[in-house]
Amino acid sequence: MFRRTLMTTAAVAALAVATLSSASAQSLIRLGAAAPMTGPLAGGATVTHWPAVRLWVSEVNARGGLQLADGPATIELIEYDDQTNPQQAIMAAQRLATQDQVDFMVAPYSTGMNLAAAPVFAQLGYPMITGTAVTDQQPELAQQFPNMFFVLGRTSVMAEDTAHVLVDLRERGEIGNRVALVNVADAFGIEMAGISRSVLESNGFEIVYESSYPLGTQDLAPVIDGAKASNPDAFIAWSYPGDTFALTDQAIVQNFAPHVFFTAVATAFPAYEARFGAAAEGVLGMGGVNADDPAFQAFATAHTELNGQGPDFWASAATYATLEILGQAIEAVGAPDRAAVLTYLQDRSHSYETVLGPVSFNENNDNEAYWTVGQWQDGVFRGVAARGREGAVPVQVFDGWE
Amino acid sequence: MFILITGLLLGGTYALIAMGLNLQYGVARIMNLANGEMLVAGGFAAFWVYTAGQVNPIAALIVVAPLAFAVNWVLYRVMLQPLVTRAKNRGQLETDSILATFGMSFAFVGVMTWVFGGGYFNYAFLAQPFEMFGSSYAQNRIVAFLIATVIAAALWLWLTYSRAGLRMRAVAVNPRSARLVGIDVKATSALAFALGGAITATGGSLISMFFTLDASVGVLFTMKALIIVIMGGVGDIRGTIIAALILGIAETAVARLIDPGLTLAAAYFLFLAVLLFRPQGLFGKKPT
Amino acid sequence: MSTREIRNLIVSALLIGLCCLLPVYGSPYWLTMGTTIAMYAVLSTSWALFSGPTHYISLATAAFFGVGTFVTGLGFQDLPFWTLPVIAAALGAVLAALVGMVTLRLSGVYFVIFTLGLAEMVRQVVTWVQNQTGHRGMYVLTSLTEREIYWMLIALASLVFLAGWLIGRSKLGFALRIIGNDETVAKHSGIDTALAKVLLFMVPGAAAAATGAILAPRYIYIEPSTAFAPLLSFQVVIMALLGGTGRLWGPIAGVIPFTLLWEAITRQAPNQTLLLLGLAFLLIVYVLPGGFVGLWDRLRRRYGGNQ
Numbered sequence: 001m002f003r004r005t006l007m008t009t010a011a012v013a014a015l016a017v018a019t020l021s022s023a024s025a026q027s028l029i030r031l032g033a034a035a036p037m038t039g040p041l042a043g044g045a046t047v048t049h050w051p052a053v054r055l056w057v058s059e060v061n062a063r064g065g066l067q068l069a070d071g072p073a074t075i076e077l078i079e080y081d082d083q084t085n086p087q088q089a090i091m092a093a094q095r096l097a098t099q100d101q102v103d104f105m106v107a108p109y110s111t112g113m114n115l116a117a118a119p120v121f122a123q124l125g126y127p128m129i130t131g132t133a134v135t136d137q138q139p140e141l142a143q144q145f146p147n148m149f150f151v152l153g154r155t156s157v158m159a160e161d162t163a164h165v166l167v168d169l170r171e172r173g174e175i176g177n178r179v180a181l182v183n184v185a186d187a188f189g190i191e192m193a194g195i196s197r198s199v200l201e202s203n204g205f206e207i208v209y210e211s212s213y214p215l216g217t218q219d220l221a222p223v224i225d226g227a228k229a230s231n232p233d234a235f236i237a238w239s240y241p242g243d244t245f246a247l248t249d250q251a252i253v254q255n256f257a258p259h260v261f262f263t264a265v266a267t268a269f270p271a272y273e274a275r276f277g278a279a280a281e282g283v284l285g286m287g288g289v290n291a292d293d294p295a296f297q298a299f300a301t302a303h304t305e306l307n308g309q310g311p312d313f314w315a316s317a318a319t320y321a322t323l324e325i326l327g328q329a330i331e332a333v334g335a336p337d338r339a340a341v342l343t344y345l346q347d348r349s350h351s352y353e354t355v356l357g358p359v360s361f362n363e364n365n366d367n368e369a370y371w372t373v374g375q376w377q378d379g380v381f382r383g384v385a386a387r388g389r390e391g392a393v394p395v396q397v398f399d400g401w402e
Numbered sequence: 403m404f405i406l407i408t409g410l411l412l413g414g415t416y417a418l419i420a421m422g423l424n425l426q427y428g429v430a431r432i433m434n435l436a437n438g439e440m441l442v443a444g445g446f447a448a449f450w451v452y453t454a455g456q457v458n459p460i461a462a463l464i465v466v467a468p469l470a471f472a473v474n475w476v477l478y479r480v481m482l483q484p485l486v487t488r489a490k491n492r493g494q495l496e497t498d499s500i501l502a503t504f505g506m507s508f509a510f511v512g513v514m515t516w517v518f519g520g521g522y523f524n525y526a527f528l529a530q531p532f533e534m535f536g537s538s539y540a541q542n543r544i545v546a547f548l549i550a551t552v553i554a555a556a557l558w559l560w561l562t563y564s565r566a567g568l569r570m571r572a573v574a575v576n577p578r579s580a581r582l583v584g585i586d587v588k589a590t591s592a593l594a595f596a597l598g599g600a601i602t603a604t605g606g607s608l609i610s611m612f613f614t615l616d617a618s619v620g621v622l623f624t625m626k627a628l629i630i631v632i633m634g635g636v637g638d639i640r641g642t643i644i645a646a647l648i649l650g651i652a653e654t655a656v657a658r659l660i661d662p663g664l665t666l667a668a669a670y671f672l673f674l675a676v677l678l679f680r681p682q683g684l685f686g687k688k689p690t
Numbered sequence: 691m692s693t694r695e696i697r698n699l700i701v702s703a704l705l706i707g708l709c710c711l712l713p714v715y716g717s718p719y720w721l722t723m724g725t726t727i728a729m730y731a732v733l734s735t736s737w738a739l740f741s742g743p744t745h746y747i748s749l750a751t752a753a754f755f756g757v758g759t760f761v762t763g764l765g766f767q768d769l770p771f772w773t774l775p776v777i778a779a780a781l782g783a784v785l786a787a788l789v790g791m792v793t794l795r796l797s798g799v800y801f802v803i804f805t806l807g808l809a810e811m812v813r814q815v816v817t818w819v820q821n822q823t824g825h826r827g828m829y830v831l832t833s834l835t836e837r838e839i840y841w842m843l844i845a846l847a848s849l850v851f852l853a854g855w856l857i858g859r860s861k862l863g864f865a866l867r868i869i870g871n872d873e874t875v876a877k878h879s880g881i882d883t884a885l886a887k888v889l890l891f892m893v894p895g896a897a898a899a900a901t902g903a904i905l906a907p908r909y910i911y912i913e914p915s916t917a918f919a920p921l922l923s924f925q926v927v928i929m930a931l932l933g934g935t936g937r938l939w940g941p942i943a944g945v946i947p948f949t950l951l952w953e954a955i956t957r958q959a960p961n962q963t964l965l966l967l968g969l970a971f972l973l974i975v976y977v978l979p980g981g982f983v984g985l986w987d988r989l990r991r992r993y994g995g996n997q
Contacts, residue, residue, distance in 0.1 A: 042520035098719035222657035505971030512965025670811035
């Protein structure tokens with residue numbers, strides 16, 4: 001008796017599976033994603049990239065899939081680890097396209113991996129909408145790779161806006177002219193520090209302490225000590241996650257509390273607030289979001305529910321937005337037709353509704369509306385400066401590590 | 403004064419990173435490229451007990467150290483001893499152990515990514531300032547330094563005055579002659595490897611108080627440890643400690659007086675210079 | 691030249707010709723695989739040319755490779771592309787000669803660590819110089835496609851093989867075999883061991899730098915952390931040892947299966963790639979101690995009769 005029931009159940013289940021798969025045979029979109037799960041950038045990708053990608057796929061499938069001309073299509077996600085290695089990033093993109101024959105691909109994580117994989121995307125005609133590449137080469141890149149779109153923004157603008165925050169504070173009479181400027185010595189840090197220096201100097205600021213430290217350094221007591229000895233009004237660090245934490249830690253220990261305290265990548269991570277709590281209040285960082293926007297709040301809630309961790313207050317939403325854009329383009333075309341979707345994306349008159357707000361691309365495939373600087377205020381990292389976005393809150397002067 | 407104290411604290415951290423490797427490489431003859439992963443594992447263990455159970459990471463050492471000892475002992479007996487037996491000469495063993503432990507480091511990173519995920523791990527423990535000579539230093543670094551001192555002193559006393567320590571030094575000098583005088587080389591090597599692993603994991607737990615770790619970061623520590631061990635001289639614990647302190651002070655001095663961008667370059671430069679002029683290390687004995 | 695040597699030369703030329711056809715007949719996927727294999731083939735074979743006879747394990751590949759990518763990164767806008775690998779090779783050879791002169795007196799393990807430290811020091815110095823000059827991230831945007839990069843690598847691989855073959859026939863090769871067997875004997879028989887080793891060390895230096903220069907357009911974005919990634923040095927060693935360093939074709943016999951294995955693991959187990967790679971790695975070390983060359987020789991001894 002028991003055995004018969006079991007067999008019947010099995011048969012019914014098999015039938016159900018068969019029906020399901022035949023029904024979905026034509027309406028399944030294969031989406032490939034390769035990004036770091038191991039290697040130096042795995043930490044960042046685990047916070048920013050993977051949860052956002054998985055969230056989008058699960059939300060689309062939960063509402064029945066993308067609405068195409070001949071009915072809805074659910075999404076199958078195929079993931080690979082690129083080991084933070086450009087060689088592997090190239091291989092993974094190639095594998096996804098030609099072996100797994102995915103319909104679309106998620107752009108990789110970080111500037112370096114995106115650019116390494118870009119020729120493969122371009123050659124095989126895949127749209128590449130990146131949410132984690134910050135660069136200043138959009139015109140050149142868009143010319144070389146007309147299928148590449150940029151959502152996160154430009155490096156120079158990020159650095160300029162950070163300087164402008166200082167200008168504002170000085171005009172309000174809150175800070176003086178002295179700035180300590182440090183950076184992590186890799187392409188990102190060097191570029192950002194270079195732009196900040198020239199913008200700050202042309203605005204009459206005095207750089208009283210300037211130094212860099214090697215990638216991966218977390219023993220930063222000498223840097224903070226040097227910065228403190230120069231008695232600056234503002235401290236700006238173009239830093240990466242590990243050193244962002246270490247710099248903050250040391251600043252607290254040495255009670256180095258200038259009126260502006262800025263650290264770059266990872267300041268917008270929820271882990272920053274979890275680590276420093278109320279002490280983080282008033283710290284400035286790269287990125288930001290409109291934290292009061294219901295769209296972002298809904299995104300944050302769903303993100304936490306699915307992944308057990310909140311989004312960061314910057315590139316998480318941008319990564320999610322790249323997929324929203326892709327999804328809307330596919331739905332507008334009505335079929336998983338890469339060439340048609342690419343043509344649709346390349347039509348600059350189109351605009352997309354995303355968690356960031358409306359996004360459109362200019363002649364360099366560049367999104368011109370994005371957040372540049374944020375600040376921890378009341379336990380939330382709020383955008384204080386943006387290009388083309390509403391909802392920036394006034395920047396507050398940093399009042400110590402209490 | 404600031405440079406000296408900060409440098410000493412950093413040197414203490416380096417000693418924690420490198421002492422274990424010195425035992426493993428000096429006595430057991432295993433150039434352990436998975437050393438950094440063992441360290442990160444120790445850090446993760448401390449993180450986990452601290453966040454899950456609010457257990458003081460220093461108290462957690464009571465569990466972490468014996469556990470790491472056991473794991474490393476098994477590792478040596480199962481994975482590495484066959485290589486030692488198989489090797490015809492020292493060069494062959496070196497090649498094989500580099501390859502095998504490199505494979506292990508991959509596997510460890512894989513396991514840690516699997517279990518803990520790839521994200522960043524840190525927590526605040528004793529991250530308050532401590533005032534000394536007009537400057538303030540992080541309490542957790544001072545505590546780590548003190549524990550490093552205790553470990554180093556205990557290790558040195560044990561190696562110098564106990565019978566087991568004597569056996570270990572004999573194996574470090576020459577495994578073949580050690581066997582001739584009736585020392586169980588295999589058991590001694592396993593003990594050294596396990597002890598080294600336990601010290602490394604302990605170091606990891608302590609370092610996690612002030613370092614942000616992730617599953618893939620171990621290789622950085624391995625490189626640093628290798629440099630310190632070679633610089634200090636293989637098989638001599640004093641050499642490692644002094645090399646660690648020199649490196650800590652030199653890096654801090656360069657960072658504060660010249661340019662923080664050159665700290666690592668300075669460290670490697672110092673290391674290469676030592677290798678060139680004293681290839682046996684600061685405290686190593688010249689091979690005859 | 692014996693008939694056997696002539697036969698081997700013809701076979702090699704045919705095989706290389708066959709490799710050149712891959713971009714024409716193969717799919718883009720296999721072209722990407724081929725490029726990866728060709729890259730490791732150059733690096734491992736040239737590595738084994740030095741490390742095979744001398745038993746010195748060099749972890750400096752990443753240093754030379756990184757220097758090569760930076761040569762392209764700095765020069766690709768002003769110089770014709772074909773000059774860049776040549777310049778890089780010259781620079782790599784000079785760097786190798788300098789390193790060789792000061793370090794090859796060191797015995798085995800110190801040399802290993804020294805070369806590892808060297809790659810890191812070069813990276814730190816390059817980064818620092820970039821920082822001092824306010825140099826931006828480098829974008830190597832060229833019109834080179836993957837197939838051209840592949841052909842260049844095949845050409846480079848052929849050169850390395852030719853060099854290996856010539857060295858094997860030359861006095862230098864003879865001297866090196868003696869050094870490998872017993873350095874004291876070599877010294878006593880009047881061989882300038884230091885010079886022989888330095889000369890030989892320049893080969894992997896030049897080859898790795900040229901490889902870096904050729905591959906820079908493939909990576910596009912050049913930054914020290916990826917250009918000098920220490921993992922590369924280890925991968926090259928592993929592949930060469932998997933193949934076996936006793937013969938010229940040994941490393942290639944390691945590169946091809948290893949690359950395919952890596953690809954298969956990455957594909958089958960995207961979430962446990964590193965774990966499985968590590969285990970596969972351990973398996974190789976324990977099961978194939980002499981590499982494929984060792985296995986081949988054992989099999990031949992057992993079944994080949996009086997060969």
